[in-house]
Amino acid sequence: MPSEISFSIGDLAKATGTKVETIRWYERVGVLAAPERTSGNYRAYGAEHLERLSFVRRARDLGFSLDQVRDLLQLADDRNQPCDAVDRVAREHLEKVERKIADLEALRHELRDLIGQCRHGTVAECRIVQALSPQFGPAGISRRA
Amino acid sequence: MPSEISFSIGDLAKATGTKVETIRWYERVGVLAAPERTSGNYRAYGAEHLERLSFVRRARDLGFSLDQVRDLLQLADDRNQPCDAVDRVAREHLEKVERKIADLEALRHELRDLIGQCRHGTVAECRIVQALSPQFGPAGISRRA
DNA sequence: CCTTGACCCTGTAGCGGCCACAGGGTCCAT
DNA sequence: ATGGACCCTGTGGCCGCTACAGGGTCAAGG
Known part of the structure; x- marks a missing residue:
């Protein structure tokens, strides 16, 4: 039943x-x-x-x-x-979370810098825009016509 | 040319x-x-x-x-x-990042608690497993045959 | 001149973790 | 009998790529 x-x-x-x-x-x-x-x-x-x-x-x-x-x-x-395996999964995850926090904190720092430099003028002189378009990457480009 | x-x-x-x-x-x-x-x-x-x-x-x-x-x-x-709009986008993003950091920090806290309670016994008495299967959600289920 | 191999092209499918349909079927109260 | 709330399967979409498959192009070397 x-x-x-x-x-x-x-x-x-x-x-x-x-x-x-x-x-x-x-x-x-x-x-x-x-x-x-x-x-x-x-x-x-x-x-x-x-x-x-x-x-x-x-x-x-x-x-x-x-x-x-x-x-x-x-x-x-x-x-x-034994629950060691469970413990290990949890610890691995915790490490990942901690790495992510660290990454985001670095990001926060950069963003705060960026924003702190804005003088509220025109885009042409905007530090944010300037910071986003940095002095180009590794050289070695302009040699191919 | x-x-x-x-x-x-x-x-x-x-x-x-x-x-x-x-x-x-x-x-x-x-x-x-x-x-x-x-x-x-x-x-x-x-x-x-x-x-x-x-x-x-x-x-x-x-x-x-x-x-x-x-x-x-x-x-x-x-x-x-004026670069206010740029500034706004950046600020909004910063806020999102900050919210995410806060969320992850709360998570970290919970995970640390969880892991800290592990006594390395068997799974049956593992606090991690127990914490993951909590006293059921909102009542109102078992009334429907 | 021909081959080789490094590059390039388009198009499609997949990742994770769902969410939101469309187009139907079922069930219960009125 | 009918309406509406629920249920079913299947498919496509989200983000930001990444990884093919199946071809074309190009320059260097033999």
């Missing part, structure tokens, strides 16, 4: 704050198992899907790629394994 | 550190003007293209979108206009 509760894709979407299309997408790319279907060919999800999708969404919010999410899910399923 | 120098797409690519395909792409999407062609249908670039592409690349390095780059180019061409 299949007395388990089940709910539609729309319900699952609402419960997890995910768009319906995204859920179908997750199924296609294999981060969410394909659920049973009703007689009318509707997807019928159970509690395990809700759990799974919550995990996926949370990991995505934390910036993990879908590939990483797949890895994490697989790792998380192996309940008796 | 068209005595101007001209050079190939490969030369332009080398000089600006851009891939050949990217240059053709820029032409397609209208951030780099289509150059003259040689009798053999090769693109023949001049100094103005080098200047233009340098500008584009520099702006891209600074994280401006191609749409913004198009705007900046058009603004930069109007040499006698």
Whole structure:
């Protein structure tokens, strides 16, 4: 007797704050198992899907790629394994985030410089424009008629 | 007499550190003007293209979108206009960068927490896994048989 | 003069991570 | 029976390239 509760894709979407299309997408790319279907060919999800999708969404919010999410899910399923592998994925991701922050901070610095130099004159004397069109790249061009 | 120098797409690519395909792409999407062609249908670039592409690349390095780059180019061409519009584009971009930094810093914080809690036991007791599968989202699910 | 190999051309498909249709089917309340 | 809210599949689009495939062009060397 299949007395388990089940709910539609729309319900699952609402419960997890995910768009319906995204859920179908997750199924296609294999981060969410394909659920049973009703007689009318509707997807019928159970509690395990809700759990799974919550995990996926949370990991995505934390910036993990879908590939990483797949890895994490697989790792998380192996309940008796040591969790070093999970830890490693997280650390790698943290490093990536830190690199990105550093890059963006450098960018911020450059942009602030740029903007700070603007004297609000005409474009012809605009430092921003000048900074964007720098003294050309490596030489070696003008030798080919 | 068209005595101007001209050079190939490969030369332009080398000089600006851009891939050949990217240059053709820029032409397609209208951030780099289509150059003259040689009798053999090769693109023949001049100094103005080098200047233009340098500008584009520099702006891209600074994280401006191609749409913004198009705007900046058009603004930069109007040499006698006041440069407020340029300034505005730059400021908007800076704000975006700052928002992104803030987001990533919040992320970093969460990730550090996550990782800091790992006791290197089994997956079953791993805090990372637990943190990723949180107490379900908004209620209102299990009421539909 | 002919071949070789480096370059160039166009066009198309793919990446990630979805989102937004179009064109249909299903289900439930009225 | 009908309307409207939902569901289905499939396709195309977004950004900013990148990577082919399948050809053409050109200069140097034999």
